[in-house]
Amino acid sequence: MAYTVNEVASQSGVSIRTLRYYDQIGLLKPAYYGSNGYRYYEQEQLTLLQHILLMRELELPLSTIKELIEHGSFNESEALVKHRELLIEKVERLQALIAKLNEMIQHPEKKQALLERSLFRGLDVRMSHHQVKELRSVYMAGRAAI
Incomplete structure (x- = not known):
């Protein structure tokens, strides 16, 4: 079954503009273009969009x-497991930040000491080099690493 760009946008929460941009840069091409010029997506593209959104969630x-999509040959099950692991790490980092904020709110007199002891710890939202390498290994299975 084919879906229009409007249907995909509605189902995924991604804007039509973003889907068009992904097409323009070659990240997510539609399955085909209709004679009316509409973009049509099928299951393969929807699965790819899911992986793109998971990777975007990981920043x-x-x-x-x-790069991962173009050069990758991945086992979808392994990729999903790795996405889950990385998202769990992100959740744990966010929970630690919430705990730190709660402590600062509940004990304003300790705020300076808390900041000095753990200034910026947990605030780095970028994936570590190690995490990116792990994700690459899943997508690049069977190929030489980039």
């Missing part, structure tokens, strides 16, 4: 995502 830049 990977579009250039890295495109």
Whole structure:
């Protein structure tokens, strides 16, 4: 079954403009273009969009995502497991930040000491080099690493 760009946008929460941009940069091409010029997406593209959105949630830049998709040959199950692991790490980091904020709110007199002891710890939202390497290994299975 084919879906229009409007249907995909509605189902995924991604704007039509973003889908058009992904097409323009070659990140997510539609399955085909109709005679009316509409973009049509099928299951393969929807699955790819899901992976793109998971990688975006991990704050990977579009250039890295495109590189993984273009050069990758991955086991979808392994990729989903790795996405889950990385998202769990992100959740744990966010929970630690919430705990730190709660402590600062509940004990304003300790705020300065808390800041000095753990200034910026947990605030780095970028994926570590190790995490990116792990994700690459899943997408690049069977190929030489980039």
